[in-house]
Amino acid sequence: MNASEETLPKNDIVLLGAGHTNAHIIRMWRMKALSETRLTCVSNLTTATYSGMVAGTLAGQYHASRNEIDLVRLCAACNVRFIHAQATGLDSDNNLLLLDNRPPLKFDALSIGIGSQPQTLSAEDIGLTIKPMQTFLPRLSAKLQELASLKKDRPLRIAIVGGGTAGVELAFCLPKFIQRQFGKLGPVELHLIEKGSQILSDMPPRAQILAQHELARQKVHLKRNCTIKSARSDCVEFENQETLPVDLLIWATSATALKLHSPINLPKDERGFLLTRNTLQSVGNDSVFAVGDAGTVENQKLAKAGVYAVRQGAILWKNLRNYLLGVPLKKWRPQKTFLTLINSGDSRAIATYGQFSTHARWCWHLKNWIDSRFIDKYQYYPDPSKMQHRHKQVRNHGNKPMPCGGCGCKVSASVLADCLSKIKNPTAEQVLLGIQPPDDAALVKYGSGDAVAATTDFFTAFTEDPYLLGRITALNALNDLYVKGAHPTAALAMAILPPGSQSQQINILDNLLAGAAEEFRDLNVPIVGGHTIEGPKLTFGFTLLGDAVAETVMQKTTPSPTDCLILTKPLGIGVLLAAHMRAACKSNWWETLRDTMLSSNLTAAQSAKRLGATAATDVSGFGLAGHLHEMLVTQNLSADIVLESIPQLPGVQELLSQGIESTLAPHNRESFGRNLKSKTKALDPATAILFDPQTSGGLLITINKHKAEDLLTALAPGAAIIGKVKKSDGNRPVLQLSHSC
Template identity: 35%
Template sequence: MQTLTDADIFAAGDIGAVVDHPRPKAGVFAVRQGPPLTENIRLRLLGEAAKPFRPQEKFLSLISTGDKCAVVSRGNWAAEGAWAWRWKDFIDQRFMQKFNKLPEMYPAKMDQDVHLDPRLVGAEHAAELVRAGVSEIGDLPKGLTDTEKALGAISTFVMRCGGCGSKVGSTMLDRVLAELAPSSRSDVVIGLDEPDDAAVVNVPEGKQLVQSVDFFRSFIGDPFVFGKVAANHALGDIFAMGAEPQTALATVTIPYGVESKVEADLLQLLSGALNVLSTENTALVGGHTSEGSELALGLTVTGFVDAGTAMRKSGMNTGDILVLTKPLGTGALFAADMRCKAKGRWVCAALCSMTQSNRAAADCFIGYGTTAMTDVSGFGLLGHLVEMTKASGVATTVTLDIVPALEGTLEVMDKGIFSSLHAENVRLRRAISGLEKAARNPVYPLIFDPQTAGGLLASVPADNAESCVNALRELGYGSAIAIGEVREADAGQPAIQLLV
């Protein structure tokens, strides 16, 4: 499976033909080539000789005739019938189940000895040579580093400096920034297009600054989409305060790697963030980019609001109606996705929700006289509701069964899959009355689920609540719903009552 023209290129399946051993283009050969292909690629990387491969001469063929019958053959023998189709269906279903039912992944136990493949010693030896300052390609194991490009790739993963030595190089950063087109604002005096040490912005007269920062590591493999989600999440705090975003500073951690890959990931990440920031007329005015083990993005967002008009969590009044704009479940769904237990459509729907801006919802709430507002994020619905009731000196009643959930959330929770922050959020259950009955409801775990780029939770005067919900739905928040009401606090009693 090693090509004749290049020892570093391998082929398997229909795209390759085995010299001296011609075989039909059948799936059975492609499947059987997998293990020896993996083995020989490893040997090549370690500079060792590849093992010869000879495909089987006889194989079983099962071809459906389209009427739940099939033809079966092996060598000179052949037969047909419905039994052959059932045989083929059994084999096909068993094969596909390997992709639908993946084995569980368990974290490594660091207190136990971990078995290492002895052949990896070759790679470790190469890394030690690089650390020692080896400059001649011939000094490294043959096959592992045949070119200067390969040597550079290896050196990428050895000792990395801290401090400012961990920053991404200026040349690469300049190339990335040249590809971007951040939005500009007239109130930004010195921004990203200038070489100065800090940004300078004007604050409109009669305005107060509103500032917030968010930072977290990536949970998906697409840097562009992650950039969009992170930017939307960071802006949520500004909108929840009823403010207008003005500028943003980015803090990026980019994984160690070959320069071309690092540059591509950084470009995609910042392009995704700018896609959202530009839509919201928010100027990216600077930031810091450093190396790390995982891709992460943080944004410090600055906005402004008319003096004395910022929305707070502390304004809830007895009789107000609690309105939620987006469904819950991002924490559990992406925990399931990490285990390959989430369906594609569930993840896609969650990402659509996470990239939906909260600006229009915030404006709508303010227009209908909302008294208090917050965005639902890491502490979950219950955690943020606890903050609001405590700050306002009131209690609330929530109808558990109508709290909206993203598709698939309750299903993965029923399987015991939760976010790693879920258990910490559950500690707030002491704020709930009627806990014993509520805990038996399948929706109960949902209120503890940490949200990324979640929706807004607001208290709206009862007379305006129905019109507000209808307006939110017309604005594209299809899951917007009134989930409860604000009531007077009872001394010595939990502040949140769950109705089931």
């Protein structure tokens, strides 16, 4: 095997959910990854929330971002594959994790850490639940905003259901959040409802008394021995026939299993949680572990508490390793006594250890120290480029950055131009569009019939999620046909798979083709063949064929002076993909990036053709400057570009200012930077975006200025008029840049 090759893993560990226990495994992977093993985290959310700091966020002690773990960055930093998907069940007989609208995920060991949810009356209950924690603050803010718009001339009535630690802490801190963020709501009438005779029933009497005194001091109305019979949008009815008018009901009750537990065909306890041995393995399948709130250790009656989930992390780490190595597993022994700290929202906390309880400022400082120390471990996102996946052998690039994938892996435009100019093609009358001048797709006409459009597009992988890669690869390849106005009819796949077992290669190719087929299906485009080889790095792409009417084909090189330039998608895909390789792409940026790449250009191309666009191309590897140059050079035209009008993805300017860019960007700058005429330098972030390679990027369209607004109206939000075409003063295209109109 060549040292430049990467190989597929022999073993797959999958983490479902990123609760405290599973998060520990991700962090440990950065330091002690298992040889020939891949770790994958599957989550329907891109962030995880540390529950210990949510109350502090409500109280204004922390910014909301302080209690968030960015799973996209954490997984990238730890060389863990992240798959953003919704799990739907488990095929435990075949060790398959079932996912929504995509192929199942094969595993050798699976750790389920999906948490729990508060117990409510039914699935249709009115109000908010505190879980999932990741979405509690946005859901709470949206509901309070809705209530603020009603402008009632009385106090806002809120009831919290559940007198455990979560409910009591929420009662302490919620009013401060409302006062700070929604002061116009006015005074708040807050009720804490507990069905038992005492709040904090699992704590010593001293802690209960301290909490009751603080609730009374904060004027929280405590209702004990109150079991809710029903809940409506405006009131709660108790079993004793009493009612309580409410504007907002929040459930912070004891834990119950999530809906996802139901289709998992493994033994469960009476509440629906997965039943495990003290090794944290399911009693029904040794390869499945259930941790945190998701699991219940048989013969142990323990509360669902975060402290247990945190302490399980070290045991799970050892047992996953031992299970794959075939050696005996460790037993988890929960601690009998542990420290509990309840934030009272005023820079004090109630501390309880055994029978000892106190309420003091130093307790909050202790809590803040513990919580900050914990979250700091998971908000550390170092650049992983110097690390190696233990299941891969990766080329040593010396001082050069690791090459980008996607369209960022193209060779430079100067190399391509030099080679294409040397080809001595025979005269072929049937070729209407080819490489002289080069266009996005070839156009070949046979006889008197319609022409056939053909294009080839492939690139190295920029993500370890092969299903997502398949979808984006298909959409990217389709762009070349769309800009010709051609109708795609067939696809031939090309794949280079890294060395590995047959089962691993089958799995990755299944996902690639399934993802691509998902995008082709609605277009009625079949995959009719292709070619697959083994090679040093995962590479995927397509040759596409399409029908086209030669007389109406849109060309790349036919813009007219005074035409408006319209860009259909924001720029910055290459920058964000480069940042993702460095664990610097934030989760919200990554979600927008993914959605942009998954956005089809079909409607944009159809609208451009219908409204009479004079020329069109897709913006891909050579960046906006390079592809605009290709549009202008044949007719020796130039263009005025308004930099502030160019749409950009969130985070791009911040990353460019840090010097983060695609590895192809310097080559694009070298090839096309001399065409710029600007007061700013080509390396300036405002200008650097012009050289950013796009993967599944937008279309660049020229159209008569009188039709430009009509086209813009027909396009998706994010499209923009970025400049205009003009005659050249010299013998080459010039891009005149200005910062504003």
